[in-house]
Amino acid sequence: MKNWPLWEVFIRSKNGLEHRHCGSLHASDATMALENARDVYTRRMEGVSIWVVPSAQITASNPEDSAELFDPAKDKAYRHPTFYELPDELKHM
Amino acid sequence: MSEHEVKNLEEIFDARIARDEKIEPKDWMPEKYRQTHIRQISQHAHSEIVGMLPEGNWITRAPSLKRKVALLAKIQDEAGHGLYLYSACETLGISREELYDQLHSGKAKYSSIFNYPTLTWADMGAIGWLVDGAAIINQVPLTTTSFGPYARAMVRVCKEESFHQRQGFQIMMTLAEGTPEQKEMAQDALNRWWFPSLMMLGPTDAASVHTEQSMKWKLKRKTNDELRQQFVDQTVPQAHMIGLTIPDPTLKFNEETKHYEFGELDWDEFWQVVKGHGPCNKERISARVNAWNNGKWVRDAAMAYAEKQANKEVKQAI
Ligand SMILES: [Fe+2]
Ligand SMILES: [Fe+2]
Numbered sequence: 001m002k003n004w005p006l007w008e009v010f011i012r013s014k015n016g017l018e019h020r021h022c023g024s025l026h027a028s029d030a031t032m033a034l035e036n037a038r039d040v041y042t043r044r045m046e047g048v049s050i051w052v053v054p055s056a057q058i059t060a061s062n063p064e065d066s067a068e069l070f071d072p073a074k075d076k077a078y079r080h081p082t083f084y085e086l087p088d089e090l091k092h093m
Numbered sequence: 094m095s096e097h098e099v100k101n102l103e104e105i106f107d108a109r110i111a112r113d114e115k116i117e118p119k120d121w122m123p124e125k126y127r128q129t130h131i132r133q134i135s136q137h138a139h140s141e142i143v144g145m146l147p148e149g150n151w152i153t154r155a156p157s158l159k160r161k162v163a164l165l166a167k168i169q170d171e172a173g174h175g176l177y178l179y180s181a182c183e184t185l186g187i188s189r190e191e192l193y194d195q196l197h198s199g200k201a202k203y204s205s206i207f208n209y210p211t212l213t214w215a216d217m218g219a220i221g222w223l224v225d226g227a228a229i230i231n232q233v234p235l236t237t238t239s240f241g242p243y244a245r246a247m248v249r250v251c252k253e254e255s256f257h258q259r260q261g262f263q264i265m266m267t268l269a270e271g272t273p274e275q276k277e278m279a280q281d282a283l284n285r286w287w288f289p290s291l292m293m294l295g296p297t298d299a300a301s302v303h304t305e306q307s308m309k310w311k312l313k314r315k316t317n318d319e320l321r322q323q324f325v326d327q328t329v330p331q332a333h334m335i336g337l338t339i340p341d342p343t344l345k346f347n348e349e350t351k352h353y354e355f356g357e358l359d360w361d362e363f364w365q366v367v368k369g370h371g372p373c374n375k376e377r378i379s380a381r382v383n384a385w386n387n388g389k390w391v392r393d394a395a396m397a398y399a400e401k402q403a404n405k406e407v408k409q410a411i
Contacts, residue, residue, distance in 0.1 A: 001393040002400075003190055006183070023246070024180040026189060028395035029402065040176050043169065044253075063120045 006055040007033040009040075011047035019051050027052075099123075110310060115241040118184035126310060129303070130240050131185050132201075133312060138178035139196045139203035143377050145171045147211040148220060156214060163260045164217060170253045177249055181242035197382045205363060206293040208371030215268055215282035221261015223283075223290040223328065229254045230324050231294060234314035262331065269335040276336070283332065284340040291355070292363045294321045300360070325353045 004026040010019035022041050027033035033052040041047065061069060077083045086093065094102075103123050109116070116122055145168050152168070155161035179189055195201035206224055211217070232254065235247040268279035295317035298304060307313035315323075329346075332339050343356035365371065 001396050003188070004392065004396060022249075023177055024183070025176060028392075029399035032395065032399075039169075040173050043166075043173065060119065063117070 004028045007037075007052045008055050008058060009033075009037040010051040010053070011037075011041055012049040013046060014048055019049065022046075024055060107309065110239045114239075115244065116239050117241045125306075127185050129306070129310070129312065130243065131182060131187050133307075134178055134182040134185075134240075134243055135187075135192050135195065136202050136204075138175045138182060138192070139201055140207065141171050141175035141178060142196075143203045143207045143381065144224075145175075146377055146380055147207055147209070147373075148217060150211045151214060151217050154214065155217075160217075160264070167221065167257050167260060170257065174246075174250045174253070177246040178243075181240075181246040184242045193385060197378065197385060199369065199378065202367065204293055205366040205371065206289050208366050208374045208377060209285070209289055210373050212285075213278050213282060215265065215278040216286070218261050218264030218268060218279065219282035219286040221257050221259075222265050222331070223261075223286050224293065225254055225257040225261060226328060227290050227293050227320075227324050229258060230320050230327075235312075237311065237314070239311040265337070266335045269337055279335075280337055283337050287340050288358060291321055291324065292358050292360070294324060296360070296363070322352055325355055329353050 005028075006024050007027055007030075008024050009022055011022050012019045025033065025036050025040055027036050030052060034050055037050045037052055042050070073079075102121055106116075106121065106123060106126075116126075148164060148168050148171075152161065152164055155164050179192060182192060183189060192201070196203070211220070229251065232247055232251055236244055236251055238244045238247065265279050265282070268275040270276075295301060298316045298318045301317055304313060304316055329339055329344065341356050343354070345354055346352075347354050366374070369375075
């Protein structure tokens with residue numbers, strides 16, 4: 001018989017905050033994954049909402065491609081407010 | 094990849110760690126880094142899991158409901174710690190099955206301390222106070238180790254450990270303040286757990302093979318002897334506070350160094366236990382193997398049910 005698949009667990013610690021990845025676990029199906037996530041990752045009120053996602057369903061970028069993915073943003077200082085030099089008299093902008 | 098290219102990558106890798114950058118699972122890493130981490134993280138996970146057994150022995154015999162819920166919660170935390178760590182270890186490309194297999198076959202090690210028996214209720218106090226106490230000293234520096242998933246798991250673990258130690262110390266304190274028999278029970282537990290707890294922090298620096306490499310990778314931030322000294326310095330005054338005696342007649346405070354000096358440890362005993370000849374090694378492993386084997390039909394049934402449900406959904410979709 002097959003082993004229980006791996007699930008990634010995301011927890012929202014309180015309303016107003018995003019779900020954050022906190023680890024993974026094995027479970028036979030989504031319902032069990034939620035129950036296990038409750039027991040493993042929220043024993044002390046760490047969460048108000050849980051997402052579980054089959055790990056196999058996640059497509060991740062490859063660290064080897066980091067340069068071509070992320071370097072293009074490096075030389076675009078004009079995307080930041082500090083790029084624009086304005087007179088000191090100008091307040092609140 | 095040529096040898097030269099690997100050498101190059103290794104230099105970049107070491108420099109990243111030296112700059113306090115974290116290594117994440119999909120990053121390139123030297124094979125030795127991967128293997129060392131699999132070994133250390135899995136040993137750590139196994140220790141959490143096997144560590145539930147000596148304490149599980151006393152759940153049904155806890156002296157009050159309050160003590161029972163606390164002990165249950167503590168043991169459940171240890172299960173959680175094992176699971177955080179197994180999941181961190183699996184990011185390095187080893188499966189849970191393989192990890193269990195290494196534990197069950199005796200190929201993997203776990204902390205030698207869990208091969209000692211828990212003879213009285215006071216042992217629940219001594220374990221929380223001393224064993225979890227030593228574990229905390231070992232684990233806190235690991236919250237800043239170089240491998241991201243391990244560091245994150247250790248942050249969660251450390252947040253939970255402090256309750257373990259406090260509930261243990263409170264058990265010892267209560268017994269020590271109780272009847273002469275109760276105090277005697279607390280002293281007896283301290284006598285039996287003191288030296289194994291000191292040795293739990295690992296062989297002396299002189300006998301330790303992995304230290305230098307582990308220091309470089311931040312898998313270790315202090316040597317075993319430094320950790321042991323820290324443990325002794327912190328624990329001796331706690332024992333005095335509750336009127337218990339450390340079972341080491343040579344123990345004395347050095348006014349100059351401000352450290353406690355303690356006697357020789359029985360490293361022959363330590364290595365005997367590590368090699369499988371401790372009082373409970375066989376019992377611990379067979380309990381794990383039985384739990385795994387006897388649970389097989391449950392795991393299979395759950396998987397069969399999940400597959401059946403998934404097939405139903407597919408059929409309905411058509
Ligand atoms: Fe633990
Ligand atoms: Fe603990």
